[in-house]
Amino acid sequence: MEIITKIKQMQAKSDKLRKQGKRIGFVPTMGALHKGHLSLIRQASSENDVVIVSIFVNPIQFVSGEDYHTYPRDFQRDEKLAKKAGVNIIFYPVVEEMYPQELLTFVNVGRLNEGLCGKFRPGHFQGVATVVAKLFNIVKPHRTYFGQKDYQQAMIIKRMIEDLNFDLELVIMPIVRDKNGLALSSRNTYLSKKETKAALVLSKSLQVAKELLDSGERRSEKIISRMNDLIQAERLAEVQYLEIVACQTLEPVEIVEKEVLIALAVIIGKTRLIDNMLWE
Amino acid sequence: MEIITKIKQMQAKSDKLRKQGKRIGFVPTMGALHKGHLSLIRQASSENDVVIVSIFVNPIQFVSGEDYHTYPRDFQRDEKLAKKAGVNIIFYPVVEEMYPQELLTFVNVGRLNEGLCGKFRPGHFQGVATVVAKLFNIVKPHRTYFGQKDYQQAMIIKRMIEDLNFDLELVIMPIVRDKNGLALSSRNTYLSKKETKAALVLSKSLQVAKELLDSGERRSEKIISRMNDLIQAERLAEVQYLEIVACQTLEPVEIVEKEVLIALAVIIGKTRLIDNMLWE
Numbered sequence: 001m002e003i004i005t006k007i008k009q010m011q012a013k014s015d016k017l018r019k020q021g022k023r024i025g026f027v028p029t030m031g032a033l034h035k036g037h038l039s040l041i042r043q044a045s046s047e048n049d050v051v052i053v054s055i056f057v058n059p060i061q062f063v064s065g066e067d068y069h070t071y072p073r074d075f076q077r078d079e080k081l082a083k084k085a086g087v088n089i090i091f092y093p094v095v096e097e098m099y100p101q102e103l104l105t106f107v108n109v110g111r112l113n114e115g116l117c118g119k120f121r122p123g124h125f126q127g128v129a130t131v132v133a134k135l136f137n138i139v140k141p142h143r144t145y146f147g148q149k150d151y152q153q154a155m156i157i158k159r160m161i162e163d164l165n166f167d168l169e170l171v172i173m174p175i176v177r178d179k180n181g182l183a184l185s186s187r188n189t190y191l192s193k194k195e196t197k198a199a200l201v202l203s204k205s206l207q208v209a210k211e212l213l214d215s216g217e218r219r220s221e222k223i224i225s226r227m228n229d230l231i232q233a234e235r236l237a238e239v240q241y242l243e244i245v246a247c248q249t250l251e252p253v254e255i256v257e258k259e260v261l262i263a264l265a266v267i268i269g270k271t272r273l274i275d276n277m278l279w280e
Numbered sequence: 281m282e283i284i285t286k287i288k289q290m291q292a293k294s295d296k297l298r299k300q301g302k303r304i305g306f307v308p309t310m311g312a313l314h315k316g317h318l319s320l321i322r323q324a325s326s327e328n329d330v331v332i333v334s335i336f337v338n339p340i341q342f343v344s345g346e347d348y349h350t351y352p353r354d355f356q357r358d359e360k361l362a363k364k365a366g367v368n369i370i371f372y373p374v375v376e377e378m379y380p381q382e383l384l385t386f387v388n389v390g391r392l393n394e395g396l397c398g399k400f401r402p403g404h405f406q407g408v409a410t411v412v413a414k415l416f417n418i419v420k421p422h423r424t425y426f427g428q429k430d431y432q433q434a435m436i437i438k439r440m441i442e443d444l445n446f447d448l449e450l451v452i453m454p455i456v457r458d459k460n461g462l463a464l465s466s467r468n469t470y471l472s473k474k475e476t477k478a479a480l481v482l483s484k485s486l487q488v489a490k491e492l493l494d495s496g497e498r499r500s501e502k503i504i505s506r507m508n509d510l511i512q513a514e515r516l517a518e519v520q521y522l523e524i525v526a527c528q529t530l531e532p533v534e535i536v537e538k539e540v541l542i543a544l545a546v547i548i549g550k551t552r553l554i555d556n557m558l559w560e
Contacts, residue, residue, distance in 0.1 A: 011447045019299055104391055105409070105443035110384045129385070130444075133413075137445040163385035164410075165417040167291045 001083045003090045007098075007138050010091050014052075014140040022049040026141030026168075028132060031055040032072040032186035033081045036176040040145035043173055045086040052139050053082055054091040056098060061127030072189050091139060098134065107133045109156045109163070115250050116152045116263055117274065120240055128153055129160050136166050143169045147176075149183050151261060151276045152250060175275070177203065183275045190271040198236035199268045202275040205230045205242075209262045213279050218256045220244040231266060240265035240272065247278065281363045283370045287378075287418050290371050294332075294420040302329040306421030306448075308412060311335040312352040312466035313361045316456040320425040323453055325366040332419050333362055334371040336378060341407030352469050371419060378414065387413045389436045389443070395530050396432045396543055397554065400520055408433055409440050416446050423449045427456075429463050431541055431556045432530060455555070457483065463555045470551040478516035479548045482555040485510045485522075489542045493559050498536045500524040511546060520545035520552065527558065 004010045017024055025044030029037050037053075044051045055078055062068035075092065082090055106126050112118075113125035136144070146154040154172045161170055176184045181203035182196070191199060205227035212223050224242050231237050242264045244253050253260055256279075263276040284290045297304055305328030307320045317333075324331045335358055342348035355372065362370055386406050392398075393405035416424070426434040434452045441450055456464045461483035462476070471479055485507035492503050504522050511517050522544045524533050533540050536559075543556040 007445055011445075015298075015447075018295075019301070021299070101442070103443050105387060105389045105440045107444070108386050108388065110386070112384060134443075134445045137447060140447070160385045162381070163383050163414075164387070165287055165291075165414045167295075167417060167420070 001079075001087055001090065003079070003092055005092050005094065005097065007093065010089075010138050011140065013089065014138075017050055018140060023143070024048060024139065024141045025051045026135070026139045026144045027051065027053045028135050028144070028146075029053055029055055030057045030071065030186065031075065031078045032189070033078045034176075034184045034186060034188075036147050036149060036184040038081065038085045039176050040147060040173050041082065041085040041087055043171060044143065044145050047171075048143060050088045051086060052089045052091060052141065053087045054093075054135055054139065056091075056093055056131070056135075058127060058131045059095060059099075060103065061124050061131060063121045063124055066121075067187075067190075072186055091135075098131070103130070106130050107160060107164075109159050112152070112156050112159055112250055115245065115252070116241060116243060117265060118152065120265065125153065125156050129156055132157055133160065133164070133166075136168065141168050143171055145171045145173060147174075148172050148276070148278075149175045149185065149274070151263060155248070155250060181207075183273075185273060187271055187273065191268060195236055195269045195271065198234050199266075199271075199273055201231045201234045201237050202264060202266050202273055205264065206262055206275060206277040209244075210277060210279060213256060220252070220254050220256060223256075223262075227262075227264070231264075236268055238267045240267055281359075281367055281370065283359070283372055285372050285374065285377065287373065290369075290418050291420065293369065294418075297330055298420060303423070304328060304419065304421040305331045306415075306419045306424045307331065307333045307367075308415050308424070308426075309333060309335055310337045310351065310466065311355065311358045312469070313358045314456075314464045314466060314468075316427050316429060316464040318361065318365045319456050320427060320453050321362070321365040321367055323451060324423065324425050327451070328423060330368045331366060332369045332371060332421065333367045334373075334415055334419065336371075336373055336411070336415075338407060338411045339375060339379075340383065341404050341411060343401045343404055346401075347467075347470075352466055371415075378411070383410070386410050387440060387444070389439050392432070392436050392439055392530055395525065395532070396521060396523060397545060398432065400545065405433065405436050409436055412437055413440065413444070413446075416448065421448050423451055425451045425453060427454075428452050428556070428558075429455045429465065429554070431543060435528070435530060461487075463553075465553060467551055467553065471548060475516055475549045475551065478514050479546075479551075479553055481511045481514045481517050482544060482546050482553055485544065486542055486555060486557040489524075490557060490559060493536060500532070500534055500536060503536075503542075507542075507544070511544075516548055518547045520547055 025048030027040045107129040259280040305324030387409040539560040
């Protein structure tokens with residue numbers, strides 16, 4: 001496994017691989033790899049000749065007051081996990097390599113960034129779209145892999161790829177959960193034992209929504225209200241948002257008629273967690 | 281010479297060329313080719329294995345009330361000129377190919393888009409940056425060629441390339457003028473005979489600025505005032521802006537101490553023309 005830290009070197013390497021006819025699969029990450037990332041890597045490995053993972057904690061996607069400085073960083077651990085999972089190249093730049101001068105150029109994906117997390121993290125998705133555009137130009141992949149856990153992010157990247165004609169295929173992989181149902185996230189490491197238990201209200205409330213929908217309930221308000229009750233009952237949990245939206249437009253749906261996304265953000269202690277479920 | 285109208289076909293072609301080790305030079309245009317474009321094409325031809333010219337009148341860079349619908353379009357004439365100048369491929373998409381659905385994603389290059397033309401054409405440079413990002417992803421060039429005549433545009437594209445890590449080299453070519461000094465522009469075809477004569481005030485005023493600077497004048501205000509007097513004397517001309525700015529930041533300069541750009545926009549009859557000069 002090769003570790004590349006310089007942009008020009010990464011671009012030259014990808015050019016060389018492409019010239020050799022190799023298909024490049026790309027998994028962008030902020031490190032702190034968990035089984036969710038590993039599922040993306042394994043999928044990339046099965047579909048491409050070369051798997052490149054980027055590890056970069058991207059400052060411009062953290063909103064003021066968020067956890068940029070405390071975000072878990074452990075390169076040696078990530079390196080071992082990546083190697084074991086079959087990664088060929090880690091692209092691991094420092095901040096000054098990615099942002100050598102004041103950044104003046106930003107990529108914005110309108111409307112899709114307005115609801116859900118976008119409402120509570122102003123500028124977050126602009127930071128994500130911009131860094132992902134940069135990474136696409138640096139890694140030059142044929143396919144890229146994102147997790148459904150960050151569903152809004154995946155939809156924004158999908159639209160950016162379409163609108164800006166990035167010549168690559170986006171693969172969205174299912175949420176990976178621990179044995180109790182908690183969606184894996186690098187931020188789960190922030191949780192105390194008590195909080196980890198409390199955090200189960202996210203997936204449990206999605207289960208409640210699923211049961212209601214399966215049994216014929218179609219009114220979003222009713223479903224959201226029942227989810228809310230369940231979460232309110234957990235002393236350590238505070239709902240940030242709880243929404244039922246159309247899968248493509250991410251616009252709220254009052255009556256469920258076709259496939260929807262049920263999405264929520266909940267603050268457990270001081271840790272903000274998200275989860276979601278597609279229902280058809 | 282090949283004409284390609286589909287994005288996927290253009291991308292596949294460029295992939296193939298790159299695999300063969302060919303260097304691709306790219307000249308984006310809106311057609312209505314003149315000797316300015318041809319100088320870019322010839323330079324591209326001398327430095328690359330393959331020259332690709334795009335011809336696309338990009339709706340999203342025209343501001344409301346501008347000349348999108350009347351912009352000169354003559355593909356057969358452009359085709360002949362391109363062929364004669366040594367172009368290998370013309371990428372010639374229709375609007376529905378470039379914008380098949382509502383565009384939600386925009387590229388913005390902050391600050392550099394605020395002054396000069398940006399003040400008078402709100403949204404113009406966003407439209408330019410966005411379509412150029414798209415074209416870079418479609419044509420996948422090694423080098424791209426822009427004219428100094430649209431200096432602000434060239435600086436915005438330069439910064440976009442740096443900020444978003446497009447893996448290509450930007451070449452900026454000098455302004456081409458007719459025998460009387462008028463900077464070549466596709467919009468010169470709008471001018472009547474009288475107006476064409478009146479339009480010489482743009483280059484003449486730049487000459488006045490040069491003479492003043494050469495003779496030691498350093499106060500921008502004085503230089504601009506003299507340029508303004510010359511243009512005011514022409515009944516058909518109306519100054520839109522007249523500025524002396526720093527070459528890199530495009531911020532106004534009060535006292536000329538190092539290299540500057542003298543730039544102006546003048547409306548002749550109903551036609552908006554721009555011109556500029558670098559002075560060191």
